Amino acid sequence: MLQSRFFPGIKLKQNPARVKPRRYQLTYGLRTKKYDYGGAQLSEEVKEDKPVQPKKVKTKEDKQAEHIARIKRTLIASLIGIGTGATAYYLGGIPDAAGLQKDGLLGLMLMLAGIVIQKHIFILIGMDTDKLGWKDWFYQSFMTFAFWFMTWAILLTSLTP
Secondary structure, eight states: OEEOSSSTTOEEOOOSSOOOOOEEEEEETTEEEEEEOSOOOTTSOOOOOOOOOOOOOOOHHHHHHHHHHHHHHHHHHHHHHHHHHHHHHHHSOOOOTTSOOTTHHHHHHHHHHHHHHHHHHHHHTTOOGGGOOHHHHHHHHHHHHHHHHHHHHHHHHHOOO
């Protein structure tokens, strides 16, 4: 038996049948919040939610360190792309009248090797590569590819042997 908090002299019986609490939704733009106004039933135990840990606030120094690390990663991808593009041009052979080289596949392999070598360069300069996700590696690969392609295309169209 439970005691009523509004009427102290009245005792309440626990009902074994469970009644589902009402749920309401409030929609603000793209966000939908669900509110449960039913509360716990008399026969249910109240479960406490786990406390939400606040997100770690980054200091100015942490933000600057992350920014410098991103600049270093972008610089490395750019320089490797430019280097592999120039190397692909000089090792690919003399381009013909259409601008094609005999060993054009070599340039692609050099670019792929440059992407793989980036991880080892990051380890050598002391960056934590475990924190990088697939989006970071996709960005690194794309930057390397873009600079490789631009450098190689510029050299193929502008320099004459």
